[in-house]
Every structure is written in structure tokens, then in C-alpha cells.
């Protein structure tokens with residue numbers, strides 16, 4: 470691949486010189502913020518040349534959740550093979566890689582450090598820029614990899630195991646967090662409810678599957694803060710499900726799952742569509758692991774049809790943690806801000822940079 474490199478490299482690694490990024494510059498992205506070890510090569514911030522994800526879900530399932538120490542150790546074992554595979558599948562030479570990016574936060578610190586250290590080492594060896602990427606910003610860029618013609622502004626429902634946010638995305642690097650969860654993240658609520666019901670980890674996919682055979686109107690679970698601002702609260706809903714199961718031990722699992730899922734999706738979509746109307750957004754977009762939820766996807770599309778909005782529902786591979794979204798976000802960040810200094814560390818509580 471020609472022209473994929475950065476020109477004017479001297480000083481670029483230290484952040485001194487703003488690089489001129491070729492439009493087809495290939496970036497190696499690395500993602501190790503939680504329990505997925507991932508690497509990908511993306512050209513021009515858009516064309517996914519390879520994307521490899523090694524999920525640790527089986528390692529953590531026996532503990533009912535992600536164990537940080539186990540995650541860090543597994544990243545250390547898996548990252549090099551995963552990166553090698555991503556490079557081989559991209560069909561590029563090492564010398565075609567214009568920059569190396571890694572998620573620097575938010576996430577588990579011991580897990581983040583593995584990816585950040587590997588990315589810095591490769592950037593040094595290859596003499597290319599290192600880019601520290603915000604994991605939440607990466608999730609915001611994921612939909613563009615499936616939908617290059619996505620029209621902004623959109624309201625993004627960013628829902629994962631660790632985060633639940635409503636974001637007004639006005640431009641690739643310009644967005645505003647309208648609201649966020651005040652307690653549990655949506656994915657966390659799915660996982661905790663599933664654990665209580667003995668359904669295993671992660672809970673989201675199981676609840677999603679069981680809900681297909683249940684009645685979503687069987688139990689009227691609460692919709693907290695439905696008409697109240699842009700923030701969310703899911704802790705009360707989780708408690709309501711647990712209380713219901715204690716009072717009705719013979720309740721049908723499928724009905725409980727479907728009614729719980731309906732309550733989560735209801736609140737997320739109701740607020741997002743109201744936010745789209747108030748901010749003149751052109752569409753609604755899903756991001757994060759919970760965006761794989763079939764009822765949330767269905768409700769989002771129904772809302773878009775009813776309100777004349779575009780609905781952007783990324784593929785499951787782009788919803789859950791992956792490194793293609795990291796490489797894509799890095800391409801935009803590198804153009805805007807230049808390389809990250811090699812002194813940047815991992816920041817487990819990094820927030821979404823608002824402009």
C-alpha cells in the first residue's frame with residue numbers, strides 16, 4: 470500500500486510536529502479495556518482491512534463477571550498473537566502501518582496497560598506516532614464503519630456493560646453528553662438480573678434470547694425517570710425484578726426476562742427520541758454491547774420510522790468491543806490533535822472529551 474505513511478515524521482512521536490496524514494493511512498488499533506483482546510487495521514479511518522477479537526468470556530463466566538486480574542493476564546498472553554493475526558489478515562507490511570493506537574481509558578487499569586504498553590513499544594520500534602484513544606469515543610465511531618454515509622447530527626444511545634449515555638454527536642469529534650446513568654449501566658443491569666436468575670454471564674445475550682419466548686407486558690416493571698431529563702437509573706429496575714422473583718418464585722423466566730428487557734429498551738428509546746426532537750437530530754444511532762439487543766434495535770427502528778429519523782444500527786461485531794473502532798477514532802484524533810506523547814498512561818476513569 471502506497472502513501473499510507475505519515476510524512477514529516479521527525480518529532481511526531483513526541484507530539485511536536487502535526488503529521489500530514491495520507492487519506493488512506495493505515496492504523497493498527499489495539500483494544501484491551503475490558504475482557505476482549507482485539508487488534509485491527511483500518512485504512513483512512515474507514516476501510517476495515519482486518520479485525521480480530523479474542524473474547525475472554527469463557528474465562529470470566531465461572532466468576533459471574535469480569536475479574537480484573539484474570540483479564541490483564543489473559544491480555545498479556547493473547548495480545549501478540551491477536552496483533553499478528555490482524556497484521557497478516559490486513560495483507561499489509563509492517564512498514565505500511567502509519568500509526569499505532571490503543572484504548573487508554575476508561576476501563577480496567579491492568580487491562581488497559583497491556584494494550585497501551587504494546588502500542589507504544591510498536592510505535593517506537595516502527596518509528597510512527599502513538600495515539601491514545603478514548604474507549605467511549607471509539608464506540609461513537611463504530612457505526613460509521615458499517616454506515617459510511619451516516620448523516621450527523623445523531624443522538625447516540627451508548628449502552629455497554631460499564632456505560633449508559635445519551636450523546637448528541639454533531640461532528641466526528643464534536644459531541645455533547647446529554648445524559649448518563651446515575652447508577653447501574655444498562656448492560657450491568659442485564660448482567661445482574663441474569664446472575665440473580667441463574668442464567669450465567671454475560672446476561673444480556675441470554676435475556677435477549679429468552680425474551681423471544683416471553684410476554685413483554687406480563688409484568689409492569691418501573692420505568693425510572695422516564696419523563697425526567699436525560700439521565701437514567703437502572704438500579705431500581707434491577708431491585709424490582711429481584712423483589713418480583715422473591716414474591717413469585719414460580720414466575721415464568723421468559724416473561725420476567727421479556728418484561729425487564731422491555732422496561733430497559735422503553736426508557737432508552739423514549740429519551741433518545743425526545744432528545745432527537747429537542748436537538749434537531751437527523752437520526753438515532755446505537756453503540757456499545759447492549760446495542761446488540763434485538764428489542765432495543767426493533768424499538769429504535771420503530772421510533773425512527775414514526776418520527777421520520779434515520780436509524781443507524783451497527784452490526785453486532787461493531788456494537789461490542791473491537792479494535793476497528795479504536796483505529797477509526799485514532800485516524801480522526803491524529804489529524805486533529807497529532808500524536809499522543811509516549812508519557813500518556815492508562816486512565817481507568819477517562820471521560821468522554823466534550824467540545
Ligand code: KG4
Pocket residue numbers: 503628629630631632655656657659660671672673674677757758759760761762763788789790
Ligand atoms: O461494549 P461491551 O462489549 O463491553 C463493555 O465495554 O462493557 O458490552 C458488554 C455488555 C454486557 O453487559 C452484555 O451483557 C451486554 O453488553 N450485551 C447485551 C447483549 N449482548 C451483549 N445486552 C442486551 N442484549 C444483548 N443482546
Ligand code: ZN
Pocket residue numbers: 604608629757758789790
Ligand atoms: Zn465498550
